[in-house]
Structures are given as C-alpha cells and as structure tokens.
Amino acid sequence: MPALQPLANGVAAARQASRVNLFLMTNSFETGGSERQFAVMAQNLAPERFQVSLGCIRRLGPFARAFGDVPEFWLGGSLYGWTSIRTRLRLTGVLRERQIQVAHAFDFYTNLTLIPAARLACVPVVIGSQRQLGDLLTPRQSRAQAAAFRWCDGVVCNSQAAADRLASGGLSRDKLFIIGNALPEQAFAHKRESADPTPGRLRVGMVARMNARYKNHAGFMRIAARIHQQMPEVEFLLAGDGLLRPELEKQAQDLGIGNRVVFLGDRRDIPDILASMDVAVLTSDSESLSNVVLEAMAAGLPVVAYRVGGNAELVNEERGMLIPVGDEEGFATAVLRLLALPVLRLQLGQNGRKFAQENFSLEHILAQYEAEKTCAISTSSSPRQRCQK
DSSP: OOOOOOOHHHHHHHHHSOOEEEEEEESOOSSSHHHHHHHHHHHHSOTTTEEEEEEESOOOSGGGGGTOSOOBOOOTTOSSSHHHHHHHHHHHHHHHHTTOSEEEEOSHHHHHHHHHHHHHTTOSEEEEEEOSOSTTSOHHHHHHHHHHHHTOSEEEESSHHHHHHHHHTTOOGGGEEEOOOOBOGGGGSOOOOOSSOOTTOEEEEEEOOSSOGGGOHHHHHHHHHHHHHHOTTEEEEEEBOOTTHHHHHHHHHHTTOTTTEEEEESOSOHHHHHHTOSEEEEOOSOOSSOHHHHHHHHTTOOEEEESOGGGGGTOOTTTEEEEOTTOHHHHHHHHHHHHHOHHHHHHHHHHHHHHHHHHHBHHHHHHHHHHHHHHHHHHSOOHHHHHHO
C-alpha cells in the first residue's frame, strides 16, 4: 500500500518551530471505524508537536466520555438549512479565535462542515477525509463532498481503493494521501497460540454494527446456515448492535440456527472476543479499509471476506481468503476448509498478525499523520496570503 512521502526539509523546519495548532473534528463518538480512528489520533498525537483542539457535530456515543466536554456544532438535521449555515459561521469564529493552523475533518458530515468554515476562517491548511469508498453516498452527497474536497489542501484516504475512486471522479492525485487505520497496542494483546481447536467447539464470528444493510448480516446468516449443514457443532458469534438486530434474530430462528448464533451486543472487549474465535469473517458489500479485518489479523485470525474495496489490500491467500461478491456458497466452502484445517488457520493467522504489526501499528500510522501535518504547515502560505489568493 502506498505511503505518504514526507518532505524532509519541511519536517525538519516544523520540528524546530512551536507546536502546531491542530483542530480535529468528528461526526460523533459512536463505535464506527471513523470514530474509532478519530479517538486513536486525538489521544495519541505527540503533545510536544501538536496543540490539539477537538470538535464534533453531536457529542454522542461511548467514546465521548474519554474526551469530556467537546464543543458541539449541530447542523439541525440538515447540511443545507439555516441552522447548519449559522453553525459553520460559529465554527469559523472558533477556528479564528484559536488561531488554528491545520483543520482536519474525519468523515463525510465534518467534511461538509469543517472544510468551508476553515476556508472562511483562513486556516492555512485544510484536510478532508475519505474513510469509505463513496459508493454509499447519494448523487447529491457525492457532488457536495467533491466540491468541499476541491477546497482542501489534501484528502486523507485510508485505502488505495478510496483514493482511486476520488481520482476517477476528477480530484487531483496530488491532493490524495493514503494513510491506513491505526491499531492500538491492545489489539495485539491476545492471539491464537495453538493449531489445535478447543475440543467440540469451533467459532466463526463477525464484528459489525447492526444499523446498515451494506454490512450484510443477512448474508452472514445464510452462510452460517450452509456451514451448519456440514458442521453442526460450529458456533457463530456476532458482536455489535443496532436497529436490525431483532430482524436478524428472527432470521437465525427461521434458518434453524437460532441456538448456534450468539448475539453479543455492543462490546468494548473486541480483542478478547476475537481471541475466542477460530475464523473471522466480513460479509460487507462495501468497505474502504476495514478495522474489523485489521483487528482480526492482529488477533492472529485468518479472515474470509468478499472482494470489495480495500479488502484486497489486506487479505490475500497468505492471510485468508477473498471471495467474489455474492458467492455465498464459495464463502461457506472457504470457511469450512479453514475449520477443517487447524494448521492452515494457524499459519494464515500468524501471517496476518505479522502484516498488521508491520503496516498498521499505532506508532507506524501516527508517524505518517504527524509527517503529513508538519509538512503541510511548514510549506503552507500564511493565513493572510491564503485569503488574498
């Protein structure tokens, strides 16, 4: 996967300067991938190099407690109404008051909120994010975000697939930087040590919120039913919660696997849960760079996933199995093969763990983010010059 190439002279100059005033903004503090990456970055960027200020659209979700009273910039339920316009103007004032030098939006809604406010406030460096493929946006949303990205100095994509999609839509590749998702140390805390399965118990699991159909939990259920026909003793774990859960519980009963599917709900101990699995799966129809796949690799698990988006940048025949989209029979066959071959599971899991450690450790990803921001501020024009352009 391509990495950001820092400008050596710019980094050196930035390190000699005072701390960079950095503003990071997230939509909320829910348990999604973008929110989790925001939390990791906000808590771990070097304090001797960055004076970090935070903002959000709604202060909701389990991660909010870790950050205290983060200012809210509520849009009033619409990106285009008067409330959202007043909110952007208020945000503009905050950015000016704090003399922010780098403003970084982390997701779709903050792209459309922070980027125009930062431009109006004459912030020297404005950075957007593309942490999904973009295929789930409506045409109107896509056009609005494309317009916002044209005002950016750079857009951070967490996968080559996401960057390629933006480039195909006309955004200059000079603006695109690929920085993967960071795995904190606790993601590597547990791993499968033995090739021998627990006697009488094999577990296949998926971690995903149950609030979006593109996560394709329904497909997971059908695949689980196929596996159950061949290996009735297998247990299926689902970590995550959401509005779709009652529907999925009924589907499990209808498929005759209600007593084999365990709904774990929303959990904070994902490394422990992954360590209890034998195979991790992801049945999503759309992914940029999946935190779930990375966390499974960190736990030493082989992964079976559909060949969508950035999955091919993580999973190959040495770390798991990629299946053509929609091939549920092929998906079930791949999982059955792994369940039947414990030595293969162990080898693929070890390969995946090594790959994750070398490419997505917190230290590795933080270095890329810090280089990106210090380079940007050291090579940018002053706010007055930017506003005169």
